[in-house]
Amino acid sequence: MNAKQRRKLWLSVCALLLLLTAHAARAQAPPAIQLFMPDGSLPTRNMRLTLTRDDGRVEIVFTDTKGKFQVTGDLIREADYTVTVEGDGRTYDTTTANFRIIRNTPVYTPVFLRPFSGHAQPPPGVLDAASLDADVPAAARAAYEQAMKAVGQGETEAALAAFKHALELDPKYLRARNDLGVLYLQLNRLDEAAETLRQAVKLNKHFHYPRLNLGVVLNRQGKYKEAAEVLGALRKDEPALAGARLPYAEALFGLGKLAEAKQLLGETLADPGLERAAQAEAHFRLGAVLNREEHFAEAAAELEKSVVLDPNAPAAHLQLGGALMQLKRLDEAERALLRAYELGGASVGAAQFLLGQLYYLQEKFERSLRAFEQYLKDVPNAPNAEQIKSTIEKLKAALGKK
Numbered sequence: 034m035n036a037k038q039r040r041k042l043w044l045s046v047c048a049l050l051l052l053l054t055a056h057a058a059r060a061q062a063p064p065a066i067q068l069f070m071p072d073g074s075l076p077t078r079n080m081r082l083t084l085t086r087d088d089g090r091v092e093i094v095f096t097d098t099k100g101k102f103q104v105t106g107d108l109i110r111e112a113d114y115t116v117t118v119e120g121d122g123r124t125y126d127t128t129t130a131n132f133r134i135i136r137n138t139p140v141y142t143p144v145f146l147r148p149f150s151g152h153a154q155p156p157p158g159v160l161d162a163a164s165l166d167a168d169v170p171a172a173a174r175a176a177y178e179q180a181m182k183a184v185g186q187g188e189t190e191a192a193l194a195a196f197k198h199a200l201e202l203d204p205k206y207l208r209a210r211n212d213l214g215v216l217y218l219q220l221n222r223l224d225e226a227a228e229t230l231r232q233a234v235k236l237n238k239h240f241h242y243p244r245l246n247l248g249v250v251l252n253r254q255g256k257y258k259e260a261a262e263v264l265g266a267l268r269k270d271e272p273a274l275a276g277a278r279l280p281y282a283e284a285l286f287g288l289g290k291l292a293e294a295k296q297l298l299g300e301t302l303a304d305p306g307l308e309r310a311a312q313a314e315a316h317f318r319l320g321a322v323l324n325r326e327e328h329f330a331e332a333a334a335e336l337e338k339s340v341v342l343d344p345n346a347p348a349a350h351l352q353l354g355g356a357l358m359q360l361k362r363l364d365e366a367e368r369a370l371l372r373a374y375e376l377g378g379a380s381v382g383a384a385q386f387l388l389g390q391l392y393y394l395q396e397k398f399e400r401s402l403r404a405f406e407q408y409l410k411d412v413p414n415a416p417n418a419e420q421i422k423s424t425i426e427k428l429k430a431a432l433g434k435k
Contacts, residue, residue: 064134064142066116068100071125071148076100079181081212082144083117083276085310091249091276093215093242097185104134111345111376113310116144124149131308173202177209184216192216207236211243218250226250234263241271248280257287275304279311282318286325295322313342317349324352329359347377351384358391367391382411386421402428 068080080096084104096102104114113133120127125146132142169177180195196213199206210233217226227250233243244267251260264281267274278301285294298319301307307315316339323332336353340346350373357366367388374384389404405425409418 064104064132066096066102066104066132066142066144068096068102068118069143069145070100071146073145078178079185080118081181083119085115085117085276086112091245091280092219093212093246094219095181095184095212098182102185113308113313113343115308115310116142118144118146120147120149122149126150131310169203169206169208173199173206173209176202177206177212180209180212189216189220205236207233207240207243210236211240211246214243214250215246218246218253223250223254227254238270241267241274241277245274245277245280248277248284252280252283252287255287257284260284261288261290275311279314279318282315286318286322289325291322291326295319298322309342313339313346313349316342317346317352320349320356321352324356327359329356332356333360333362345376347373347381347384350376351381351387354384354387358387363391363395379411382408382415385411386415386417389421389424398428398432402432402434 066082068076068082070076076096076099079098080100082094082096082102084092084094086092094102111134113131116130116132118125118128126149128144128147130142130144176195176199180192180199183189183192183195193213193216196209196216199209200213203209210229214226214229214233217223217229227247230243230247230250233240234247238244244263248260248264248267251257251263261281261284264277264284267277268281271277278297282294282297282301285291285297298315301315302312302319316335320332320334320336320339323329323335326332333353333356336349336356339349340353343349350369354366354369354373357363357369370384370388370391373381374388377384385404385408389401389408392398392401392404402425405421405428409415409421409425412418415421
């Protein structure tokens, strides 16, 4: 394989890595988060909290009426999580807590809300979340509370109906419109989520959650240009909002603005207060940028830092395996790719594609054939499916198989 062919192959690999590095959810007993009021009592209503996973995924979720939330569905994987509960301006201050999900290990995370200090005031021009309900009719507030209760109980359709009813009663009910958008996001109804959150942003751009959530939705839709515009403007208005950094870097990466993404990630990693999960994610994203730039030695160094901080992140092992292949560190590359697939399975099917290439280079044709066949099972609609099918037929012929 000459240099031109290797470069062409690597560009196709990079494209696949961008498409196929989703993290896998792990099946296990649902981890639980329990909120406690500053006096140690349980809440008496549904509470909203922000759950940030170490792959940059940000979700706004709701507890039940006693402050309990179970992490379920595709939010679960072996990872570090940050819980953030925004202060209400009266009873408790903004509170954060961290926990980690470990395979086959029960997780119970108590979060004791910090007592209200009396000094927490929003920055000039920023909307205090506690003031959102000030002019909302009582009937709309009741519908909103009903929606939150339904969300906490997993009654999705009832929650959607109650949110919509609240908005019928008060179309300018910002909190309800934002949280309806978040629910659509959780349901992967991305078009409806984006439209709902755009409407929330129009109601008041000083409430940052709809803008941040909209940026996350747009990234998931692959609309990186609009995501970068939304998140870039948010960072300009609220430079201290740490939660916008990694989604903005993702948008810049998706646009191919690698220098800007790299600068932002460098600034993020220079933050002395950066939590472990965010460090792992920033090293991972920086490694992905460096891979795209074909700076493979630097990429491998960043990705190795990421997997030390979070050994159970499939996408980091996948990117690391790709970088090590280019550095001809094939034994290490094989270990990284096998580990990626062990952790992520079909969600990181690109690991099998790279293993197929690696074994082919080593003339281990039987293993190469099995890896390519598994890749097509995992990613049947892969953009290079026809090419891989042709390679499989050639390998079968060479091995004397039908």
